[in-house]
Amino acid sequence: MKYYPRILENSIHEYLNSPEAIFILGARQVGKTSLMKHIMKKIANERVLYLDLENPSNLSIFNKGVDEFLNYLNFQELSKIELNYIFIDEIQYAPDFSSLIKYLVDNYSDRYKLILSGSSSLQIRKKFKESLVGRKIVFELYPLTFSEFCLFQNEYRIADILQQQNPFELNEDPLRFEREKVLHLLKEYLIYGGFPKVVLQTNKTRKIKVLQDIIQSYVMKDIRHIFHLEKIEQFNHLVKLLAAFMGKEINISQLATETRLHKQTLEHYINSLESSYIIKMISPFHKNLSSELRKTPKCYFIDNGLRNFLISNFSGIEFRSDRGEILENYVFSQLLKKSNPLTKINFWRTKAKQEIDFILQKENKLFALEVKWNTGSMQNLKKFKQTYPEADIYLVSMLQEFEKEERVLAGYLV
Numbered sequence: 001m002k003y004y005p006r007i008l009e010n011s012i013h014e015y016l017n018s019p020e021a022i023f024i025l026g027a028r029q030v031g032k033t034s035l036m037k038h039i040m041k042k043i044a045n046e047r048v049l050y051l052d053l054e055n056p057s058n059l060s061i062f063n064k065g066v067d068e069f070l071n072y073l074n075f076q077e078l079s080k081i082e083l084n085y086i087f088i089d090e091i092q093y094a095p096d097f098s099s100l101i102k103y104l105v106d107n108y109s110d111r112y113k114l115i116l117s118g119s120s121s122l123q124i125r126k127k128f129k130e131s132l133v134g135r136k137i138v139f140e141l142y143p144l145t146f147s148e149f150c151l152f153q154n155e156y157r158i159a160d161i162l163q164q165q166n167p168f169e170l171n172e173d174p175l176r177f178e179r180e181k182v183l184h185l186l187k188e189y190l191i192y193g194g195f196p197k198v199v200l201q202t203n204k205t206r207k208i209k210v211l212q213d214i215i216q217s218y219v220m221k222d223i224r225h226i227f228h229l230e231k232i233e234q235f236n237h238l239v240k241l242l243a244a245f246m247g248k249e250i251n252i253s254q255l256a257t258e259t260r261l262h263k264q265t266l267e268h269y270i271n272s273l274e275s276s277y278i279i280k281m282i283s284p285f286h287k288n289l290s291s292e293l294r295k296t297p298k299c300y301f302i303d304n305g306l307r308n309f310l311i312s313n314f315s316g317i318e319f320r321s322d323r324g325e326i327l328e329n330y331v332f333s334q335l336l337k338k339s340n341p342l343t344k345i346n347f348w349r350t351k352a353k354q355e356i357d358f359i360l361q362k363e364n365k366l367f368a369l370e371v372k373w374n375t376g377s378m379q380n381l382k383k384f385k386q387t388y389p390e391a392d393i394y395l396v397s398m399l400q401e402f403e404k405e406e407r408v409l410a411g412y413l414v
Helices: 008-013 032-041 056-063 066-075 098-108 121-128 146-152 156-164 176-192 204-226 232-244 252-259 263-275 304-310 323-337 379-387
Strands: 021-025 048-052 084-089 112-118 136-140 279-282 298-301 344-349 355-362 365-372 392-397 408-410
Touching: 008 021, 008 032, 008 136, 021 032, 021 098, 032 048, 032 084, 032 112, 048 056, 056 066, 066 098, 098 112, 146 156, 146 176, 156 176, 176 304, 176 323, 204 232, 204 263, 204 304, 232 252, 232 263, 232 298, 232 304, 252 263, 263 279, 279 323, 279 344, 298 304, 298 323, 304 323, 323 344, 323 355, 323 365, 355 379, 365 379, 379 392
Parallel strands: 021 112, 021 136, 048 084, 084 112, 365 392, 392 408
Antiparallel strands: 279 298, 344 355, 355 365
16 A cells, blocks of 8 residues: 655654654554554664554563563564664553663663554553653654645645645745645545545545444544443443534533533543543633633544544535534644644633634744634734734634735635
């Protein structure tokens, strides 16, 4: 199968010769294994070893302790003089890996470089412990960005232009001559999302079938098993409610009543979905405490396709009553996938009920983004600008074209 490069790959390559262990975290089916195996192909075979901890025999080897694992590595036909690369897939299945990784990084980083993947950030981060401070580098791999989606559609030039530009520094739309084609691509992306296997399917039926497999095997099975979620019916109901409430403020107490879950149990279930890269909760932005609310969070889905499957709606975007919410979720997803650990994404709402969809704090800069399907008022953005003069304000629109002076961004440029 043809391999399409991921943006994250370049960042990982920068650390392939450093002593720290590399962790690649992300949901199932986002391409972690494909990315690891592509990196492996760039390294000589005699310097590479791959272990999949879903395989019981591989897990048994890994769990026998430091001495036995070192004996296993010595038994392999690896290089005696050059750095070897040990790729370990699905590390979350190891009951305790921190001591082994610490020992290898501290004592054998000149012989073995560890690259590990996992699909549960909360479970894995709990096992990091203080012993791995300074001994690991963590990367998060998400479903495809829109530019990666275009690459998977063999639209190389469009993908390259999208990857190179910073939407907040544009003087003109670099894709204005391809606008209709890009909008057509974006409309498909908004409906079916960016899981690589979904994108590569050639018709609607197959795309939906892959999304069904992800929901049934990962969301409804693996996540419940990994986090010991016992109330299966309530959990399934919660996931579908969150899909219906996407982009809206979530009242935890009301949601607990609706799902018949204790508040603490509900919060545990939501945290499990967040750490498994299904949803993301964002909180209100506040500096002016006298006028801004500090209450309920909003819920977004990492992938539009999963959300649309959960509400059983794959109608064309032009005919959707929720197309504004779908575009808003897309913008959030793009901001998240392009963020770094220091980036903050919030929303803004005042006691006077003035709202802005996203407040982005990035590299000591402040951006306010209001998302509208067609066209919209700049009134709330201007109010935010009055309160925070340092902020750059933007209206993000699906149908309205780029306008530098009016601070309007075409949706595909985010």
